[in-house]
Amino acid sequence: MERDLGKPLFDLVLLIASAAAFVHASALPNIDIVGDLSPAFFPQLISAAVFVLATPCFINDLREWRSTARGDHPVGHRRAVAQWLLVVALTLGYTLVFERLGYIPSTAVFTFCCVVGFTVTSGGLSALSMGGKVKALAAAALFAVVLASSVYYVFTELFDIPLPG
Amino acid sequence: MKKLLGTLTLAAAVVAAPALAADYPTKKIDMIVPFSAGGGNDTFIRALQPLLEKRLGEDLVIRNIPGGGGAVGMSRAVSSRADGYTLLAASNAMLTLEAMGNVAFTHDDFDFIAKVVEEPYVIAVNSDGKYKDLKSLVSGATSDTPIRIGSSGVGSSAYITARAVADITGANFNLIPYPGGSEAISAAMGNHVDAVVLGGSELRSALKSGRLKGVAMSYAERSDSLPDVPTFQEQGYDLTLTVWRGIAAPKGTPEAVEQKWVEAIKQIVAEGAYDKTARNLGTEVSPLYGEKLDEFIDHSAEVMSAAAGDLAK
Amino acid sequence: MISGYLDGLEMVLQLGTLLAIAGGTLLGIIMGALPGLTSAMAIALLLPVTFGMPPVMGIGMLLGALCGAGASGSIPAILLNIPGTPSSVATTFDGFPMAQKGEAGRALGLSIVASFFGGVASMVILSLLAPPIAEFALRFGAAEYFSLSIFGLVIIASVAGKSLMKGLIAGLLGFFASTIGTDPITGVGRFTFDQLSLLTGINLLPALIGLFAVSQVLKDAFEYDPSARLKASEHRVDIARPRFLETLKHWRALMAGILSGSIVGPVPGAGGSIASLVAYDQARRFSKSPDKFGTGHAPGIVSVESANNALLGGALIPTLALGIPGEAATAVLLGGLMIQGITPGPMLFDNHDGTVYGIFLAYLVANAFMLLIMCLGIKVFIRVLMVPRKQLLASILVFCFIGVYGVDGDTFNLYLMLGFGVLGYFLNRYNFGTAPVILGLILGPIAESNLRRGLQAFQGDWTPFFTRPISLTFLIIALLLLVITILQNYRARRPA
Incomplete structure (x- = not known):
């Protein structure tokens, strides 16, 4: 089995988050209504339950992590992480410029970066000759522009769904 | 398309x-x-x-x-x-x-x-319930058990109107907020609350089908759309809202x-x-x-x- | 009644009406297949068009959209592991594994036919039993809703992955997320951090799209390996056809779906999203081989998809018989009925001009069009899998953005979607699972608000939750299911 520190770490995050949520919930204001439980009742109940359930998970996962031999990551792990981060970063960037740049430019740039980004991280681009590189970039650009403008047209004109102009 | x-x-x-x-x-x-x-x-x-x-x-x-x-x-x-x-x-x-x-x-x-x-705000009761008019609701509400009034979410205009009705009649209303008008109507039809305060259009089909009965509405004068429902004004309460x-x-x-x-x-x-x-x-x-x-x-x-x-x- | 149906038939069998229903169904199928776009949006889009049409024609078109979207949500769920609506979450459990075996065409074929049977059966139930079922639904007060939600929460145990405890944690996370926003009883803001978009709480759609679609894209991105290209030929197009006989062979699952959809569907506000999960849970419990569920097992798909379209008929019951819409799509539909001057209520069913029968028949026709269009499209849908991975991943994200932004034009929800995507990725990676989160998010508010609403109405008295018969029944069933699950879990673990 692969040694993964993330597993116990995620449990730890849950423990901390549930404790923080519990404390935060205890500061919620209340309005007295006959028979009503307070607004803080459920958030506190749930965060306490998460804390109780996550504790054994954390202990288990930590034990499992310590007992698993330290091994090298499988081939391509670094590339996988890079691709994962690429998608998160691009999606975040896309959200940031979505309304500011307008639909077609932001979507075209996002799509282009996604496609080219995957080619780069997987080492596909450096394997290509100069002409091949230009061709690959042109194909990605074409795909991006066609996708963005056709989607924009279909949704705003045919489906009447408003998108940032 | x-x-x-x-x-x-x-x-x-x-x-x-x-x-x-x-x-x-x-x-x-x-x-x-x-x-x-x-x-x-x-x-x-x-x-x-x-x-x-x-x-x-x-x-x-x-x-x-x-x-x-x-x-x-x-x-x-x-x-x-x-x-x-x-x-x-x-x-x-x-x-x-x-x-x-x-x-x-x-x-x-x-x-x-x-x-x-x-449209007016209407207070409506179940047609088969024990309250038949605004008077019986108000007098029933002064005893130990308050009258349960359903409305849409806290802070919605219907909920605030329900509060206004409670204030102006001085009755002991237990205001129960529902996520929306339709949930409140279904609670009134099922006798889970004694009355509801909602906008007239939300109540329209319930009133038209006779399931619920409007006992007061918030126009200054009676309306052609709800000829049988008396106004708050004519029942002695100064409440006009639309x-x-x-x-x-x-x-x-x-x-x-x-x-x-x-x-x-x-x-x-x-x-x-x-x-x-x-x-x-x-x-x-x-x-x-x-x-x-x-x-x-x-x-x-x-x-x-x-x-x-x-x-x- | 027979003359009513004959009048209704005359209204439906006109070129304009048939075309309107077909057009509505087609639009519903397209919108339903795109993650994030919902049947409610399809109906809202068509609403102004129905203005000026005769009632059966206009309502028929809206019902077509409802029916089409109800069936086509399974397409992305099966092909890409992305449910476009909460009700197709359960479709991914067996649909996607089957597609991964190269049998996407078979999964689609099963789901189409099961949707059709579910839709037709619920139409029959709707036309025969609507008034009494609606009366029954009225008996649901705060206590009953609370117990129903507890019954629903027990399903978490069934949809949890390898670890029951981690599944429960995931469910609680969803429950906690549902408490964000304005408190339903006092109006106090909870965890809103002065963010206007959080005042009404976390929207289900960005959470759903994030937890399922974005997390799946992240997983695919992590695993993307250009050297291990999936050959297009591995997806067999030749098996992509409607599967009538195979669906009927799994008649138990089909019945479980139809019954769950028709019984849970009519409960306003609660039924829509959980009926298919209840169906999946029941089909699995009463199956002779429960272990096969979740591995691409046909009855899993049949039960969920038949429930999905049966619940639409179920949801129409309180809408037509009481004027009480259960969720967004029927709420928009109710607007359509009112514009037409049709007043929902018991007298709609006593009406002798045939309109209501026309509506029933129009719904039947809509189901037939759904079957036809989906059968014609099945070989087209499956080609989605032949789009190269990197272009496909980018396009999926583009559509997710449209779905989430298109519904309410709020960029905050795009950030929320990304946050849920990252959370969902780790939840899946560390065996918590994402389906329980959605269940918690849907059922949490029903449980909390009804418990507190009930206590407020009963003046702090807890006993009605246990003395009211329907409420008590749900609680007992929930307890029994819980005990059975724990025993099964215990037994499954002992040999190991």
Whole structure:
């Protein structure tokens, strides 16, 4: 089995988050209504339950992590992480410029970066000759522009769904 | 798709009208509905959409921006460019949000173009229940067990009206908020609450089917749409409120734009093109423009903020 | 009644009406297949068009959209592991594994036919039993809703992955997320951090799209390996056809779906999203081989998809018989009915002009069109899998953005979607699972608000939750299911 520190770490995050949520919930204001439980009742109940359930998970996962031999990551792990981060970063960037740049430019740039980004991280681009590189970039650009403008047209004109102009 | 279907189904109602002479509008107009599709505000404007498009000669694009009980959509409308291409389907909700103190804008940040329809708030009981009229509700509520009154969510205009009813009658009402009008109606039909306070259009089918019985409504005088329901006024309580729906624009919208809209709506009203739909939706066409409208809005805002009382932050 | 049906038939069998229904169904199928776009949006879009049409024609078109979207949500769920609506979450459990075996065509074929049977069966139930079922639904007060939600929460145990405890944690996370926003009883803001968009709480759609679609894209991105290209030929197009006989062979699962959809569907506000999960849970419990569920097992798909379209008929019951819409799509539909001047209520069913029968028949026709269009499209849908991975991943994200932004034009929800995507990725990676989160998010508010609403109405008295018969029944069933699950879990673990 692969040694993964993330597993116990995620449990730890849950423990901390549930404790923080519990404390935060205890500061919620209340309005007295006959028979009503307070607004803080459920958030506190749930965060306490998460804390109780996550504790054994954390202990288990930590034990499992310590007992698993330290091994090298499988081939391509670094590339996988890079691709994962690429998608998160691009999606975040896309959200940031979505309304500011307008639909077609932001979507075209996002799509282009996604496609080219995957080619780069997987080492596909450096394997290509100069002409091949230009061709690959042109194909990605074409795909991006066609996708963005056709989607924009279909949704705003045919489906009447408003998108940032 | 809409156009395609229109042709497919030979629906004569959606024919594009010839372009109008004046400059405005030259492109599509965004109409912000600060609620999700299917609510009273949304149905009101969608039913009006084809009529308006015909008179304005441009497409209306309805944007449902529902967050925050209307707060997100209205904030968006306030901060849009006042060029007449972003308008708001306005209603009482704006005034209740203002009264609750949850939002950064007030009704003064808008130019009100027109009030188109209105409906009363109605307090209704189960027809088979033990309370038959407002008097028995009020007197029943003074004993040990308070009367359970259902309404829509805390802070909604119906909920605040329910509080106003409780205040003005002095009765011991246990106000139970439901997520929306339909949940409250089903609770009243199932005898899980003793009465509901809601807008007349939400209650329309329940009243028409005889499941629920209206015991008082918030118009100044009786209405043709609910001839059997007495007003609060005639039962001795000074409460006059209406649920209104209309069109508003961000402050500073050009006079010409406003005129264009007022003309279009006046025309629709004069032709009676919207009367039947409005009636079917449980509302009445009762247009108001200009200064009279501003006075009306100011007055409603005062009543709402008084009723919100200690609920407000 | 027979003359009513004949009048209704006359209204439906007109070229314009048939075309309107077909058009509505087509639009519904397209919108339903795109993640994030919902049947409610399809109906809202068509609403102004129905203005000026005769009632059966206009309502028929809206019902077509409802029916089409109800069936086509399974397409992305099966092909890409992305449910477009809460009700197709359960479709991914067996649909996607089957597609991964190269049998996407078979999964689609099963789901189409099961949807059709579910839709038709619920139409029959709707036309025969609507008034009494609606009366029964009225008996649901706060206590009953609370107990129903507890019954629903027990399903978490069934949809949890390898670890029951981690599944429970995931469910609680969803429950906690549902408490964000304005408190339903006092109106106090909870965890809103002065964010307007959070006042009404976390929207289900960005959470759903994030937890399922974005997390799946992240997983695919992590695993993307250009050297290990999936050959297009591995997806067999030739098996992509409607599967009538195979669906009927799994008649138990089909019945479980139809019954769950028709019984849970009519409960306003609660039924829509959980009926298919209840169906999956029941089909699995009463199966002779429960272990095969979740591995691409045909009855899993049949039960969920038949429930999905049966619940639409179920949801129409309170809408038509009481004027009480259960969720967004029927709420918009109700607006359509009112514009037409049709007043829902018991007298709609006593009406002799045939309109209501026309509506029933129009719904039947809509189901037939759904079957036809989906059968024609099945070989087209499956080609989605032949789009190269990197272009496909980018396009999926593009559509997710449209779905989430298109519904309410709020960029805040795009950030929320990304946040849920990252959370969902780790939840899946560390065996918590994402389906329980959605269940918690849907059922949490029903449980909390009804418990507190009930206590407020009963003046702080807890006993009605246990003395009211329907409420008690749900609680007992929930307890029994819980005990059975724990025993099964215990037994499954002992040999190991």
